[in-house]
Amino acid sequence: MISNAPYGVEPWCLTESHLDLNLIAQSESVFALSNGHIGLRGNLDEGDPHGLPGTYLNSLFEDRPLPYAEAGYGFPEMGQTVINVTNGKIIRLLVNDEPFDIRYGTVQSHTRTLDLRGGTLTRNVVWTSPAGHTVDIQSVRLVSLTQRAVAAISYRVKPVDETLRLVLMSELVANEEVPRQSADPRAAAILSKPLTGEEHYAVDGDNPRAVLVHGTESSKLRLAAGMSHAIHGPAKMSTSTESFDDMARLLVAAEVAPEEELSLIKYLGYGWSSQRTRPALIDQVVGAIAAAKLTGWDGLLAEQRQFLDEFWEGADVEVDGDVEIQQAVRFGLFHIIQAGARTENRPIPAKGLTGTGYDGHTFWDTETFVLPVLTYTWPEAAADALRWRYAVMDKAKSHAVELGLDGAAFPWRTIRGQECSGYWPAGTAAFHINADIANAVTKYLDATQDEKFEREIGLPLLVETARLWRSLGQHDSHGKFRIEGVTGPDEYSAVKDNNLYTNLMAQHNLAAAAELVEKLDKEARELDVTAEEAASWRDAANDMYIPYDHHLKVHPQHDGFTSYARWDFKATPEDHYPLLLHYPYFQLYRKQVVKQADVVLAMQLRPSSFTDEQKRRNFDYYEAITVRDSSLSPCTQAVIAAEVGHLDLAYDYLAEAALMDLQDREHNTKDGVHIASLAGAWTALVGGFGGMRAPSSGALAFSPKLPPGIICLSFRMRYRGRIVQVKIHDHGVDYLLLAGDPLEITHHGEPLTITGEPQTLEIPPAHPLPPPSQPFGRVPQSRHGRE
Amino acid sequence: MISNAPYGVEPWCLTESHLDLNLIAQSESVFALSNGHIGLRGNLDEGDPHGLPGTYLNSLFEDRPLPYAEAGYGFPEMGQTVINVTNGKIIRLLVNDEPFDIRYGTVQSHTRTLDLRGGTLTRNVVWTSPAGHTVDIQSVRLVSLTQRAVAAISYRVKPVDETLRLVLMSELVANEEVPRQSADPRAAAILSKPLTGEEHYAVDGDNPRAVLVHGTESSKLRLAAGMSHAIHGPAKMSTSTESFDDMARLLVAAEVAPEEELSLIKYLGYGWSSQRTRPALIDQVVGAIAAAKLTGWDGLLAEQRQFLDEFWEGADVEVDGDVEIQQAVRFGLFHIIQAGARTENRPIPAKGLTGTGYDGHTFWDTETFVLPVLTYTWPEAAADALRWRYAVMDKAKSHAVELGLDGAAFPWRTIRGQECSGYWPAGTAAFHINADIANAVTKYLDATQDEKFEREIGLPLLVETARLWRSLGQHDSHGKFRIEGVTGPDEYSAVKDNNLYTNLMAQHNLAAAAELVEKLDKEARELDVTAEEAASWRDAANDMYIPYDHHLKVHPQHDGFTSYARWDFKATPEDHYPLLLHYPYFQLYRKQVVKQADVVLAMQLRPSSFTDEQKRRNFDYYEAITVRDSSLSPCTQAVIAAEVGHLDLAYDYLAEAALMDLQDREHNTKDGVHIASLAGAWTALVGGFGGMRAPSSGALAFSPKLPPGIICLSFRMRYRGRIVQVKIHDHGVDYLLLAGDPLEITHHGEPLTITGEPQTLEIPPAHPLPPPSQPFGRVPQSRHGRE
Numbered sequence A, B: 001m002i003s004n005a006p007y008g009v010e011p012w013c014l015t016e017s018h019l020d021l022n023l024i025a026q027s028e029s030v031f032a033l034s035n036g037h038i039g040l041r042g043n044l045d046e047g048d049p050h051g052l053p054g055t056y057l058n059s060l061f062e063d064r065p066l067p068y069a070e071a072g073y074g075f076p077e078m079g080q081t082v083i084n085v086t087n088g089k090i091i092r093l094l095v096n097d098e099p100f101d102i103r104y105g106t107v108q109s110h111t112r113t114l115d116l117r118g119g120t121l122t123r124n125v126v127w128t129s130p131a132g133h134t135v136d137i138q139s140v141r142l143v144s145l146t147q148r149a150v151a152a153i154s155y156r157v158k159p160v161d162e163t164l165r166l167v168l169m170s171e172l173v174a175n176e177e178v179p180r181q182s183a184d185p186r187a188a189a190i191l192s193k194p195l196t197g198e199e200h201y202a203v204d205g206d207n208p209r210a211v212l213v214h215g216t217e218s219s220k221l222r223l224a225a226g227m228s229h230a231i232h233g234p235a236k237m238s239t240s241t242e243s244f245d246d247m248a249r250l251l252v253a254a255e256v257a258p259e260e261e262l263s264l265i266k267y268l269g270y271g272w273s274s275q276r277t278r279p280a281l282i283d284q285v286v287g288a289i290a291a292a293k294l295t296g297w298d299g300l301l302a303e304q305r306q307f308l309d310e311f312w313e314g315a316d317v318e319v320d321g322d323v324e325i326q327q328a329v330r331f332g333l334f335h336i337i338q339a340g341a342r343t344e345n346r347p348i349p350a351k352g353l354t355g356t357g358y359d360g361h362t363f364w365d366t367e368t369f370v371l372p373v374l375t376y377t378w379p380e381a382a383a384d385a386l387r388w389r390y391a392v393m394d395k396a397k398s399h400a401v402e403l404g405l406d407g408a409a410f411p412w413r414t415i416r417g418q419e420c421s422g423y424w425p426a427g428t429a430a431f432h433i434n435a436d437i438a439n440a441v442t443k444y445l446d447a448t449q450d451e452k453f454e455r456e457i458g459l460p461l462l463v464e465t466a467r468l469w470r471s472l473g474q475h476d477s478h479g480k481f482r483i484e485g486v487t488g489p490d491e492y493s494a495v496k497d498n499n500l501y502t503n504l505m506a507q508h509n510l511a512a513a514a515e516l517v518e519k520l521d522k523e524a525r526e527l528d529v530t531a532e533e534a535a536s537w538r539d540a541a542n543d544m545y546i547p548y549d550h551h552l553k554v555h556p557q558h559d560g561f562t563s564y565a566r567w568d569f570k571a572t573p574e575d576h577y578p579l580l581l582h583y584p585y586f587q588l589y590r591k592q593v594v595k596q597a598d599v600v601l602a603m604q605l606r607p608s609s610f611t612d613e614q615k616r617r618n619f620d621y622y623e624a625i626t627v628r629d630s631s632l633s634p635c636t637q638a639v640i641a642a643e644v645g646h647l648d649l650a651y652d653y654l655a656e657a658a659l660m661d662l663q664d665r666e667h668n669t670k671d672g673v674h675i676a677s678l679a680g681a682w683t684a685l686v687g688g689f690g691g692m693r694a695p696s697s698g699a700l701a702f703s704p705k706l707p708p709g710i711i712c713l714s715f716r717m718r719y720r721g722r723i724v725q726v727k728i729h730d731h732g733v734d735y736l737l738l739a740g741d742p743l744e745i746t747h748h749g750e751p752l753t754i755t756g757e758p759q760t761l762e763i764p765p766a767h768p769l770p771p772p773s774q775p776f777g778r779v780p781q782s783r784h785g786r787e
Helices: A021-030 A278-313 A323-340 A365-377 A379-391 A393-402 A432-448 A451-472 A500-519 A521-526 A531-542 A585-589 A599-605 A612-623 A633-644 A647-658 A675-689 B021-030 B278-313 B323-340 B365-377 B379-391 B393-402 B432-448 B451-472 B500-519 B521-526 B531-542 B585-589 B599-605 B612-623 B633-644 B647-658 B675-689
Strands: A007-009 A013-016 A038-040 A055-057 A061-065 A078-082 A091-095 A106-115 A120-128 A134-143 A150-159 A164-173 A195-203 A209-216 A222-232 A237-243 A247-256 A262-273 A317-320 A700-702 A712-719 A722-729 A732-739 A743-747 A750-754 A759-761 B007-009 B013-016 B038-040 B055-057 B061-065 B078-082 B091-095 B106-115 B120-128 B134-143 B150-159 B164-173 B195-203 B209-216 B222-232 B237-243 B247-256 B262-273 B317-320 B700-702 B712-719 B722-729 B732-739 B743-747 B750-754 B759-761
Touching (some): A007 A323, A038 A134, A150 A278, A164 A222, A195 A278, A209 A237, A209 A247, A209 A278, A222 A247, A222 A278, A262 A278, A278 A323, A323 A365, A393 A451, A432 A451, A432 A500, A451 A500, A500 A531, A500 A599, A599 A633, A647 A675, A722 A743, A732 A743, B007 B323, B038 B134, B038 B150, B091 B134, B150 B164, B150 B247, B164 B222, B195 B247, B195 B278, B209 B278, B222 B247, B222 B278, B278 B323, B317 B675, B323 B379, B323 B675, B365 B379, B365 B675, B379 B393, B379 B451, B393 B451, B451 B521, B500 B599, B599 B633, B612 B633, B633 B675, B647 B675, B675 B712, B722 B743, B750 B759
Parallel strands (some): B700 B743
Antiparallel strands (some): A007 A013, A038 A055, A061 A078, A120 A134, A134 A150, A150 A262, A195 A237, A209 A222, A222 A262, A237 A247, A317 A712, A743 A750, B013 B106, B106 B120, B120 B134, B195 B209, B195 B237, B209 B222, B222 B262, B237 B247, B712 B722, B722 B732, B732 B759
């Protein structure tokens, strides 16, 4: 646990100035680099010590059996788990005859800096060996956002006071020993020795390089990793290269005087395939490295900077008055663009490529929490992630058939598209993921008006998910359309009837599919959609049953929920959270206790389905029973707290979401960062204090307001080819178009056309509300009490 | 599957006159012998061929890990499974140099007869070896109902035409190879080599004998098996005895002339313990054998007969007009008394000791289906089974604590008292087992007025289960007492709110506990029951919420059930039953489809909670959606069908329950007989056509009526020290007291005192009702169409 953030507060970078071995696993996640295809945990160059060595390639997984004490029909028997692939990060150093290892000798100074604009991780360390020899080391690492298969490291070592015999060993290592993880079911299962060597070679000379090729046993995937070097050093220097099944090594030995330095640039190439031959795969990697060398180290740095400049141009958020949040929201956006930049038909996992948490699986988090951010900041990445859903639709259709349903039933958790959930009440039963995908599609279409995507990807995704809902629900004898036995976002309720969130999201899915089919009637006919079928979706949407408790005047989370006994929060010790690790599901499911926003999330995503009064009442009701045992919850609570007028509370929840990883609020950042929660920081700011909503029809809406403590909030977003800037301060709101044609929006419900000329509008006066209460012991940390 | 019963129809025995190797596993279950402590499957004496070799000792189990693809808090990590112990049944024969094996040579004749009055299994076979030598063999086997640790076999072989060299090998064999069972989750997990040899010895001489002692590795139990022999043969005969870790063998070699025979009596003794030392355990077995030898073979036969005569005196059921049912009901009662006779603080498993089905576990079947029969036929056995529940109450209390509840939460499935269910929605969530135990207690107390049991066993069982219910349920804002998130008898619904059966049974449990606490106030105080606590039970019982659908005028099985879509029975192929093996739980739980009687069982066990009209409407409603995928269902449907007036249908269901094993209706008799379904045949006759009910207050009630086809039904039952005989025929009903003082009863609601003088009363005229319909394809086999 990082009790106090060990990272200095700076607006555009994250700096660690002291290496705490107790926090090493967390810092590996926080300092991870990725481009969505390759992921490198922030392990030290020399490999040891580590929390969890980690090098990942998106979707490169191994099967793992899913056992059951009592099996049931259709329980998936095989799961998928991300594996630690060939580690190309390793550069070991010998100082005279002593290995550089920060656990021995003396660290004179240490800094690591993640540069959010440069896209690099820089490490500076001055170390004195046990025998008293001092070296000054700098390494800079990047995973290229422009050259998908490439990572690179610049490594430089200088003797401080004396001539030293230095040996660098730059390596590729497969099948690293991986520590056994905790018994927490949320941590990943570990596979020891997941890779089988297929080929290896090393080439000496001016361009010392090596390639290792490995395969996975059960999933039958093949990967190649290659390295190539440019070395600079003193005259007295020798190099050699060698390779083995699980290791390749470049050795550089040199006698280096104090005024001299020994340095190398290491170019890494990675590739994997389920189909390509070994030679083809090797060529792919060798080619990628050749291209990277042509670009050169400085060229890679420049490309990285250019890519990120373009990203920040339409994505930056400025927070004046809270430097921690300022840093955190940029840190979050950086990890999100890292996770999504180059996925290209592959998923964005819950932890990105920063750790093995949740087995490297992708959940609804992507569509519901991450894609909204990408849609408004880097829409190509959102499109890519949805193209992956389309790419695995055949498996979702087979899954639907297995379940006795029509259309496509997307998996609750997966890497390659197959359902991998081993506990169906909190897995397969969470059908809302299908409507979440549909919602991400409609939001993307609204934000981009991408007609090619609409025809090719959007239409089939909407059609097949609508078919699913039509077969999952049924009309009752009163003509209402009901959906029984499903699990909503709140996993402390499972397999319930008419989950409000699910019904509302399904309603949107059905209606949106019917609408798009009307627009694209030719393409729809190719998907065998008839007018009758589309009408049946429209009918189901119109007839959707929306549970409402007329006595309490709130929406029950599902049928009967408001009659349940409340959880006994007073009797629940603080260390018994998260509850699922300390109480049986049986008790959680039958009580009024909410793990994460459910009705409240419905109010964010389907705002027009609730009156203002209902939003206020529902928020207060669920606030009192929501324990936030999921990192997905606080950002949603922040958005609705802001909407209904609890601005201080919204601020507290914003901080909880934003600082999730920087302060390790859930004690599991070591397994990877919480991509969705990081996205939630943006959502809390833009959707919460910015009040940004993109209604199904009508103009983009803003209802800005600021909590005490934030002096000015300014954010940029991309929308239909424009870049919009909204700047909220205590005198009002400045709207400005940074790029593109004038745009119709609404400001607190009033129409407004924004242009390249700044316009300042007033914020309507707030009506103070009595603050709602949280469960005993679950009051969020106050943002005002932070000094 | 036994498509046509291979057993001849005889009133007092079951005879197999042809050995079909395809049916060998089923016949091993059907011909199993047991006394509730020792169980011997009907394996052939010579061991080969077999379906499943089986020798069991009640509660001798091994642990087995329960794995989970995704673990959850409190999921049991270790289960228990019955193991095949040292096999003492084996007597192999060599005819000249050829082993007697019915798969080779020619079986000239074969019969096996289970004698329901004698308590023996007799086999007669005349076999000609491949080389043409013919022998005539008879074996008679018994498991003593009077000497708990003893089984015995009389084995006799005669050459038919010529002098033959015969060798008998009488053995004890541990760790027999056991065939791998099917993937059906209901079949038992198999453990290979579950026993570790601890000691063995063999003694030659006049009294050749041997003992093997083994232990189990994980459950740390120890067992001893011993054998001793009395041998009769020709002058030229030699014997020897030897023993090894996993085997002991008596060899008898003799030259036998045609007019001579070679015979032996094999006395078997078994004992096991978790505590006793090895010498003590050996002495226990040796002593048991010595006592049995003193009694002698003829003595054991006589004791067996005497025990059963006494049983049948108060238990026999005569069915005139249907010889199959006549045989089946006696066969069922025989297996029930075998399962329950000598359990003595051990449970009665779902399969008795006849196979490894359900891992040898005990469920609610015992209390709900088996104990009612024993209560009215051999009440000591019912008391024993409930004493076992009391004996494991410490584990049930710990389980309640784990679940966050008060009192005792008895396990859904267990051998030794620990919860062993690996899928909690159809395991731990089935809390009704606690009320089922309480109901068995109150029925036993009503039937026996056993005050010692009431004080020592009944009171604590009722108190701790009442405490469970009080903590499991809660008062809602309207003052109703609700029980959420539990699973009722119907396992095609799980984790539902206010299951009608559960609420009604809990109501009875709470009220009965409060009443008994009032009577036994001193003993109750020792259990820390205060007047306030008892009052809170009474309140909860009075306030119990009983769901009712005013629109349909039926009781929903649970909240919301009647709004669910009906299962699409027309689209369900015949070979897709049982549904749980062909459809996901997710679909089963959300549709109106019932695996087994649930509301209908509530109407049987809590008759006064329903009006006659409600019973009729409920029965018809649930009949249309009940698929009878559980062997526990038809007997209950028979009882209520008879009560509401569907006599033909009741007859059909009676037959389905009664012939479950003799006709292998569920294709799994090979794993053991269905003790509860066999009990259901008695219940269908006595509770159905006899209309017998024992109300919570008031006199024992009968409402006899007969279906067309049964000419006369006569049954005997024990009640408060009496033996009552009820004889139903087409002229009326004859009531007669066979033993004890006059008894107040009711006949179709009218009071009557029955005495030693027969009294004949009229059966009120029936009002014909339109027959209800069953799900498509699930109409029961008509009993009228059987010719």
